[in-house]
Amino acid sequence: MIYAIERINNSTLLPGIKLGYEIYDSCSDVSKAVQLTVKLFPELDAWNNLPSCNNTEVTPTVKAVVEETFSELSIAISRILSLHYIPQISTASSAPSLSDKLRFPSFLRTVPNDKHQTRAIAKLIRTFGWNWVGIIASDDDYGCSAAELLNAYFKEERICTAFSKTIPSYVGHPSMQKNIDNLISELKNSTANVVIVVAKGPIVIKLFQEAIRMNISRTWIATDVWSTSREVLNMKDIDKVGAVLGLMFQAKLVEGFTEYLQNLQPPPYGATNSFLEEYKNIRFGCTKDYRKFLECMDSLAKKCSPVKMKSALACKVKNVSLANDDYLVEHIEWSTPYRVSLAVAAIGQSLQNILCRNGTCIKNMNVSQVELLKEIRKVQFFLNSDPYTFDENGDFSSGYDIINWHTLLRPPVYTAVGQYNTSTSELRVDETLLFWNTKDDNIPFSDCNKPCPPGYYKKHSLISCCYECIPCPEDHFSSETDMTECTKCPGHQWSNNGSSRCENRTVEYFQRNNPFAITLMSFAAFAILLLLMIGIVFINYRDTSAIKDAGGNYSYLLIASLLLSLVDTGFFIGQPSDIICKIRQPLYGIGFTLCLSCIVIKSLNIFVAFQSTKGGNIHLKYQPAALLSGLTAFQLCLCLIWIILKSPFVKEIDTKPKVLILQCDEGSYVAFGMMLGYTGILAFTNFILAFNGKKLQNRYNEAWCIKFSMLIYLFVWTIFIPIYINTSDVYQSAVQVIAMLASIYGVIACQLLPSLYIILFKRRKIRRIRNMNNLLNLSKTRISKLSLENRNGAFSSATSQQDGRHNSFLPQDKINFRSTKQTVRRRHKSY
Structure with a gap:
């Protein structure tokens, strides 16, 4: 203080004006501080000079006060000085309440508001990964407000308080020892290894003495009040209390002050x-x-x-x-003279702005305290050529140094290991400089629980920082410590309970080397060979009446469609892919629709023949090729729409642990059902048409064959639907292959094998029957001509020609004319 004032007096800042000073020691006692304040201002007689609205009645000799280290003393003094707006600049009081200009209008300080320090402490704790800490605070304004701010910032940083205790604000308090004992007991029982102490140095000494006696070691966070206290640092056995991290106001060396102390x-x-x-x-x-x-x-x-x-x-x-010697240089807390020099510089610069113009100062010292206060609030002043100002609350915006005590050194020292910027709320710590005072010198652990290892996740309890480590469930994993949830394994992998990684699943599908698959493929191969043989026979006898009776060219299409369906069964066996899934169902649907369309042509022929036997006069006015194309094209369009809008794809089913089932998902089961439904409609139509022709009297009755093949198809696919729906493993494809093979074998057995039998073994007999029918047709024609001569010839001739066209469309051996003679009919039956 004296050096800062003498420096101004010896400078050209206030030419012709000398600043004086009165310095008192309050002994950190509130009552004494108030008493000394009254002594400084005899003009402020409370009985004779009551406060007024304009605050101009009293002009004290002392223009400003540079004062106390502790906030509770500053608050007590400010209640007196604020009555008359006398500038009061503190060099260490950081209580947030002092920023309230309604309560403390004349208070300023050269240190930051304590909210910055508490935020810095919260960030410091979070930096080292701690979330379980204790708080010990003095029961004064400084301690209570700091504890309140700490709890608020802890919520932001997700830090929990293991305990928060208060302690008397002065050592001589009657209950001090009892409080110390309670605190030591709390420290013993608590799992928190980090403790924040917001108290004065003498109280910390008392606490540490008991902690050393009880062999309690913790990591202590020191606030600015005691972080640089030489008395605490030089305590006996201070190294036994553990590690100490603290915050102190950032400061610079005051020019010339070292030399001043040495002389x-x-x-x-x-x-x-x-x-x-x-x-x-x-x-x-x-x-x-x-x-x-x-x-x-x-x-x-x-x-x-x-x-x-x-x-x-x-x-x-x-x-x-x-x-003189260097004792003060070696033991002084350098931040204190820096902050005091700032306060004096602010007052000196404000006086110059009020009293001096053009290098000349008015020597009238009756400066109003209100005027001086206004000037100090807005003044820009300099120290070591660096500019400084107060903010709107009279606070200072300097930052903090993070310091670390090295208690094993003799003498113990503290060193700066980081900084905190109050403007940006940025904390930087060089962890390589830290001394933790532990066996391995690693960062101490201070969490409510030990970290959850890989394979476990945290389940929080009612206290947000405390949790239970729960093993990851099956098919989930956690690869890092303290994960809040387990991650589900990808579809192609699996894991047991409590796993830290996933294992690849065994991929399963309806493999070709499966005995069941080999059996199905054998049946399909046999059917293909059988169809090829039948096709070769049909081609060799293509000009015979038996081939024409079997459907002519449509029989070749029937065989080709069945071959297409048989080849498609191979796509249901083996590893599925998106392409295979897209083509296998439509390929079967189109192939079997073509097969059923060919049978529809034959069924219509039989139906017309049946109507003719009843004496009907039906003209079949249609083009078989156009009908066949139309029926097949409808299924083709349906499948194209299915593929375009919602096509099938490969689905990975992971319902079984360790196993991944590859299966085709049909995409749209509505479209799949419509495809099967359409083939079912065609089969049912064939059955109805064939059923109406079942009374045709012929040794080889095509209607019965069609009816039975369609019954097989409808029966198989009716059973297929519930079985297919309730099968979800690799054998779902096998179910459909069985249904496909059963339908194909039904058509082969009921449609193609009878025709093959007739061609190979009944060809001559059919030829004799056909010749006899031709003879009967010739007799009928002659009889019709005789009738025409006696009656209206034109009408009978037209009728005969019409019957000829009708009979030429059907196999001739299947037509029985009711108008022929009885003897001819008996000869026909004799074959």
Whole structure:
């Protein structure tokens, strides 16, 4: 303080004006601080000078106060000074409540608001991954507000408080020891390894003494009040309390102050400095205790109690007031003179702005305290050529240094290991410089629970930071520690309970080497060979009446469609792919629709023949090729729409652990059902048409064959639907292959094999029957001609020609004329 004032007096800042000072020691006592404040301002007699609205009735001699280290003292003093708006600048009081300008309008400070320190502490704790901490705070404004802010910021950072305890704000409190004992008991029982202490140095000493005695070691977070306290740092056995991290206000060296401390001189004539006199006597005075110590040392005694703060020059210098050494330089807290110099510089610059113009200052010192306060709030002042200002709340925006105590060194020291920027809320810590005072010197653990290992996840309890480690369920995994949830394995992988990784599943599908698949493929291959043989026979006998009776060219289409369906069964066996899934169902649907369409042509022929036997006069006015194309084209369009809108695809089914089933998903089961439904409609139509022709009297009755083949198809696919729906493993494809083979074999057995039998074994008999029918047709024609001569010839001739066209469309051996003679009919039956 004295150096900062003398520096201004010796500068050109206030030419012709000298600043004076009065310095008192409040001994950190609120009552004494208030008493000294009243002593500084005798003009502020509370009985005779009541506060007024304009605050101009009293102009005190003391223009400003640079004051206390502790917030509770600053609050008490401010309640007096604010009555008359006397500027009050604190160099260390950081309680957030002091930023309230309604309650403390004349208060300013050269340190940041404590909300920045508490936010920095929260970020510091989060940086090291701690989430379970304890708080010990003094029961004054500073401690209570800091604890409240810490809890608020802890919520933002997801940090939980294991305990939050208060302690009396001064050592002489009657319940101090009881509180210390309770705190030690809490520390013993708590799992929190990190404890924040918001209290003054003497209280911390009391706490640490008991912690050392009880062998309690923790990681302590120190606030600015005691983080640089030499008394705490130099405690006996301080290394046993654990690691200490703290925050202190950022500061710079004040120019020339080191040299000033090394050459302290008595005050000028007329001035007194009892602090300096006391220090010189303690440091260099030849006291009785120190002489005894020297005598002890001369006697070569092993145990001599040194005298604190004594210099080796003591009892050797002639003039104690002129003696100096480096003791203060080595032990001073450098942030304090920096903050004091800032306060003095702010007052000096404000006075210059008020009193001085063009290098000349008015020597009238009756400056209004209100005017000075307004100027200080907005002034830009300089220290070491660096500019500074107060914010709108009278606070300072300097940052913090993060410091770490090295208690194993002798003497113990603290070093800066990081910084906190109050403007950006950015925290930086160099972890390589940290000393943790642990066996392995690693970061201490301070969580509510131990980390959940891989294979487990955290299940939180009522306390958000506490959780239970739960094993990951089957088919889930966690690869890192402390995961909040387990990740589901990809579809092609699986895992057991409590797994940290997934294993590949065994891929299953209806494989070709499966005995069941080999059996089905054998049946399909046999059917293909059988169809090829039948096709060869049909081609060799293509000009015979038997082939024409079997359907002529449509029989070849029937065989080709069945071959297509048989080839398609191969797509249902083996590993599925998207292409295979897209083509296998439509290929079967189109192939079998073509087969059923060919049978529809034959069924219509039979139906017409049946109507003719009843004496009907039906003209079949249609083109078989056009009908066949139309029926097949409808199914083709249906399948194309299916593929375009929602086509089948490969689906991975993981319902079984360790197994991944590859299966074709039909995409749209509505379209799949419509495809099967359409073939079912065709089959049912064939059955109805053939059923109406079942009474045709012929040894080889095509209607019966069609009816039975369609009954087989309808029966097979009716059973197929529930079985297919309830089958979800690799054998779902096998179910459809069985249905396809059964339908194909039904058509072969009921449609093609009878025709093959007739061609190979009944060809001559059919030829004789056909010749006899031709003879009967010739007889009928002659009889019709005779009738025409006796009646209207034109009408009978037209009827005969019409019957000829009708009969030429059907196999001739299947037509029985009711108009023929009885003897001819009996001869026909004799074959």
